[in-house]
Amino acid sequence: MGRPDKKPGSVAKIIPLGGLDAIGKNMTVFECDGDIILDDAGLMFPDDDHPGIDLILPDYTYVLQNAHRLKGIFITHGHEDHTGSLPYLYKDLDRPVPIYGTKLTLGLIEGKFAEHRIKNAKLVEVKPGDKVKLGCIEAEFFAVNHSIPGAVGIFYQTPAGNILHTGDFKLDQTPVDGVNTDFAALSRFNRIGVDLLLSDSTNSMNRTFTPSEAEVGKVLGPIIAQAKGRVIVASFASHIHRLQQICDAAVASGRKVVVTGRSMIQNTEIARRLGYLRIDDENLVDAYDLKGIPPEKIVVMCTGSQGEPLSALSRIAGGSHKTVGIEEGDTVIISATPVPGNEKSVTRIVNMLAKVGADVYDKRRAMVHVSGHASAEELKLLLSIVRPVHFMPVHGEAVHLRAHAKLAEETGVRREDIYILENGESLELSDKGVRFGETVQSGVVFVDGNSVGDTSQTVLDDRASLGAEGFAVVAAAVSMGQRKLQGRVQVEMRGITGGDDPYLLEDAEGAATATLRRQLSGSTSPKDMRRAVRDTLLSLLWERTKQRPMVVVSILDV
Amino acid sequence: MGRPDKKPGSVAKIIPLGGLDAIGKNMTVFECDGDIILDDAGLMFPDDDHPGIDLILPDYTYVLQNAHRLKGIFITHGHEDHTGSLPYLYKDLDRPVPIYGTKLTLGLIEGKFAEHRIKNAKLVEVKPGDKVKLGCIEAEFFAVNHSIPGAVGIFYQTPAGNILHTGDFKLDQTPVDGVNTDFAALSRFNRIGVDLLLSDSTNSMNRTFTPSEAEVGKVLGPIIAQAKGRVIVASFASHIHRLQQICDAAVASGRKVVVTGRSMIQNTEIARRLGYLRIDDENLVDAYDLKGIPPEKIVVMCTGSQGEPLSALSRIAGGSHKTVGIEEGDTVIISATPVPGNEKSVTRIVNMLAKVGADVYDKRRAMVHVSGHASAEELKLLLSIVRPVHFMPVHGEAVHLRAHAKLAEETGVRREDIYILENGESLELSDKGVRFGETVQSGVVFVDGNSVGDTSQTVLDDRASLGAEGFAVVAAAVSMGQRKLQGRVQVEMRGITGGDDPYLLEDAEGAATATLRRQLSGSTSPKDMRRAVRDTLLSLLWERTKQRPMVVVSILDV
Secondary structure, X not given: OOOOOOOOOOOEEEEEEEOOOOOOOOEEEXXXXXXXEEEOOOOEOOOOOOOOOOEEEEOOHHHHHOHHHEEXXXXXXXXXXHHOOHHHHHHHOOOOOOEEEOHHHHHHHHHHHHHOOOOOOOEEEOOOOOEEEEOOEEEEEEEOEOOOOOOEEXXXXXXXXXEEEOOOOEOOOOOOOOOOOOHHHHHHHHHHOOOEEEEEOOEOOOOOOOOOHHHXXXXXXXXXXXXXXXXXXXXXXXXXXXXXXXXXXXXXOOOEEEEEOHHXXXXXXXXXXXXXXXXXXXXXXXXXXXXXXXXXXXXEEEOOOOOOOOOHHHHHHOOOOOOOOOOOOOEEEEOOOOOOOOHHHHHHHHHHHHHHOOEEEOOOOOOOOOOOOOEHHHHHHHHHHHOOOEEEEEOOOHHHHHHHHHHHHHOOOOHHHEOOOOOOOOEEEEOOEEEEOOOOOOOEEEEEOOEEOOOOHHHHHHHHHXXXXXXXXXXXXXXXXXXXXXXXXXXXXXXXXXXXXXXXXXXXXXXXXXXXXXXXXXXXXXXXXXXXXXHHHHHHHHHHHOOOOEEEEEEEEO | OOOOOOOOOOOEEEEEEXXXXXXXXXXXEEEEOOEEEEEOOOOEOOOOOOOOOOEEEEOOHHHHHOHHHEEEEEOOOOOHHHHOOHHHHHHHOOOOOOEEEOHHHHHHHHHHHHHOOOOOOOEEEOOOOOEEEEOOEEEEEEEOEOOOOOOEEEEEEEOOEEEEEOOOOEOOOOOOOOOOOOHHHHHHHHHHOOOEEEEEOOEOOOOOOOOOHXXXXXXXXXXXXXXXXXXXEEOOOOOHHHHHHHHHHHHHOOOEEEXXXXXXXXXXXXXXXXXXXXXXXXXXXXXXXXXOOXXXXXXXXXXXXXXXXXXXXXHHHOXXXXXXXXXXXXXXXXXXXXXXXXHHHHHHHHHHHHHHOOEEEOOOOOOOOOOOOOEHHHHHHHHHHHOOOEEEEEOOOHHHHHHHHHHHHHOOOOHHHEOOOOOOOOEEEEOOEEEEOOOOOOOEEEEEOOEEOOOOXXXXXXXXXXXXXXXXXXXXXXXXXXXXXXXEEEEEEEOOOOOOOHHHHHHHHHHHHHHHHHHHHOOOOHHHHHHHHHHHHHHHHHXXXXXXXXXXXXXXXX
């Protein structure tokens, strides 16, 4: 296993802090002989398991504990699942650690940092082909195709061996911006020797090839050209290639483009300023200047492809958008796929649009969206070009990582050289090969309102229970000295079926009063008294409503 | 438009009470000259918009108001979205109205009625080809393919004209049970004359053809034959054709079939008893008799294909199933598709299984599931065979109904003869053609615990708010007479980030106390006092946590 270029005794550590339990919050630590690089710093958007939570961050305690050794942060591309925890991490670090990324990646990070009022950021632009040496780790950035421009993979050369991280990628032979995944670089890395490959597993369960982004343009063009009324296209705001194709199709059909939705406005502005999105000023119309332009002369490019209730598309569909209306005969294109968990919200909007009489196109009807991630044949192709000694699938749920591991085995990686990790586990690479290292602290941190990390599982469990069954409150004043009830017992219910029924309330108050009186006549402690009242109310509610809501009992000693 | 066989002055009414706003709770009223037939009586399972709700029924008030004219209930097939509200409806009717269905349909209804302790049911078995005349409405049942055996469509002949309802169907040329959709009958109905066609819109947005159920068997066979360890197949318990194919593949591979999961056990028992599912006793093993049979000799057929947390598959995946274990090298087949809204739950189980080391097959990896509904080309084929004068798409969301309407137009139905209805709207068919009739009461009724129809939108809104943000309770005792606070003010919080922080609680009690004292020093009413305390607490919580939870204030006058 040893290679002559390796320094005996050197050890490189690979510690994923996120990205291996879900598609989201990617963050991996690379270490070598004391130097640390952080590769990506993403977040994840919460689902039904996390009621009320705004954002989910990976637990990066390990990075903070070793912050003095952190030489730099490398960001592979500008998607939030690779950049989103940067503002939080940056606020927790006591110095501006340099962040390396391509122009668009940094442009998007700058936008986020401005929102968070972070002013001391140290952003260092890199181009594909650039090498950055931090401590004993040399990183070479190379171009990959993905659903955002400026995406790169990173080849790490260390005294302990070489590690290739693909980043998120696909192998698009007809990329919209002309930038191919750099096969020459991959072949070169193979010649240099890839001791460990970390590769994107998102689409490892999809057979064959992911279609080229250019195929979407071929579909969008005719739809927009043949549309009679307004055309409204919802897409991901960061999908600049898609936006380019929408703009091109609009201009080719003699339509002006109207951009609406906060992140869509922000991202098109950044992408145009940095030269990633090309459309003439004369073909862009401000949403407030729409008056006088006939519907058949515009294409609205908007947010809301995930059915977000406050997004531009939702407001358009519901008739509450300030400037963009919708009417029978208009065309709506959902140029995106619902992220798992968002299917219902998207369905809701599609139906609202259908009822207005809009002609709705989504992925089912025409190829108005393709993925930005490589499918099985592409993943195998990459493995064949790179020929890694060891393999670690990343960026996916358990099932994707395992499917990817199988593909690697099929291309010739030995089963014992494939490592499926959990977040927080680590690998150690040295001239002796690869082995499991120590496990470090990992997990998730919830962002809820302006609190980061203070939301406990108990809070989430309480929310889940309240959301399903509601609650009842009992308030009673007693004199513990005289062991006497003072005044009336009050019961209130919220979120309980029948909770507004005056007879049920009356019975509940009666039952609670009777229990309290019984408890007071003995020598029960306040705590036991609360429990007895709670049990009484739960029995009554179960009997009457077959529901078991949360019950909070306040006993005031007056 | 008039035909000589029509009786001038006769009017047939078609009143959909469910099925036109969503895929679920199908229920349509057919009336002619005073006689009423109810066609299907389904329910819908709730989604995130209905927190805590068990079931959703169509509002069938109109049926109850006209119950004296109700001659019979026709059920097209045994799926719960066509049968599920029968027990509730039956309990609300004051006499046992006859229910007509095929043998399996009635068998499944009988099972449900037994659970509801309904004993007076009047079930009348029909076979494809049978005609039933109730009042002036003659119904002919004809065979269709669907993802359950014994599915039929219904051809209604009335003095006002003829109406064809397809029921749920597909055009499977190689059906597992040998029963084809009855093309001869459809052609005959065309010759007789179809004044109005109601056809299944579920898959109207899917291009081309739905694959034959037999294709699934071709995929299941080799997977099961080549599997090394245990094979576990999760599917819909009512999908008897699928179960038959699983049993056949198991037996062909020399494996015994183990059935687990309440509804899977119940349905296989009913289907075997009625002759719809054929497997020898010796090839069926009770889950409790598994000991001694090596894993590679069994196929477990179980519930849980939707990721339901208490289902057999969930318990197997989590290692908490009483008799069925799972280990590395076992094979799991998810022979179903997640119903929209269930994607996340299914994903969760698939990942649990992957982590154990099971080889998981789902729709993405191999064709282990096909739909039971006709796609666009099949729908057009049916329209071409039937050649209806008027068309009303049914069984779908707004977007499906409109897509189906387009298909009808493409096959030659005139645009002005296509009617897209909302639940509760009605059509009137007479020798003069079709027109919109009166709108009747419609909507949804929630089943929550043992309450039917008592869950208000307020309760659901409260649950949604509680589920996202939690609540705080303030309890205080005052003497309104002396306008003095008695004892300590108590605050409790649940589901609030930081709600267990003693400093926050202390500050909240302090703020509430100060506000109350201020209010008591004036002449504020108890109601305004409550509002003031609530506002104080909301301001504090917003300032500290950026959350705006529900706040309930109890002020006890002692």
